Amino acid sequence: MYHAITRARVRALWRRIGTGDYRAAVATAAPDLRFRFAGDTPVSAEFVGRDAFAEWFRALYERFPGLRLTPREVIVRGWPWRTTVVVRLDVTATLADGTPYRNEAVQWLTLRWGRMTADEVLEDTKALDAACRRQAAATALR
Numbered sequence: 001m002y003h004a005i006t007r008a009r010v011r012a013l014w015r016r017i018g019t020g021d022y023r024a025a026v027a028t029a030a031p032d033l034r035f036r037f038a039g040d041t042p043v044s045a046e047f048v049g050r051d052a053f054a055e056w057f058r059a060l061y062e063r064f065p066g067l068r069l070t071p072r073e074v075i076v077r078g079w080p081w082r083t084t085v086v087v088r089l090d091v092t093a094t095l096a097d098g099t100p101y102r103n104e105a106v107q108w109l110t111l112r113w114g115r116m117t118a119d120e121v122l123e124d125t126k127a128l129d130a131a132c133r134r135q136a137a138a139t140a141l142r
Contacts, residue, residue, distance in 0.1 A: 014071040022057035039125030083111040096138035
């Protein structure tokens with residue numbers, strides 16, 4: 001039962017995040033959240049802290065207005081004191097030059113008593129880096 005409830009809560013949270021309400025994710029983060037977005041792209045990051053997490057999300061949505069993040073699959077393991085959640089995500093956006101951006105990502109979370117204590121995201125960094133370059137080029141022309 002706990003796993004089903006947690007899976008439903010994660011899906012509901014991703015529905016909010018997927019429409020741009022990243023503050024919902026920030027609200028679930030522990031003050032000492034460990035976050036890592038793997039790779040060597042302008043959005044790659046590794047830090048500790050809820051405030052840095054909020055800033056990273058703000059900058060992500062500023063870089064990619066209209067970004068859509070849709071959970072495809074949610075797997076939950078463990079118990080309330082240490083829960084592992086894995087989410088497969090579809091990532092879509094329309095870039096500033098009008099081209100579509102499509103990618104997929106995997107998020108690996110650790111929850112303790114409902115608070116996100118660790119969050120690691122793996123996305124196809126080659127596609128993401130190309131999208132970041134297109135965004136930068138399109139906004140530089142304005």
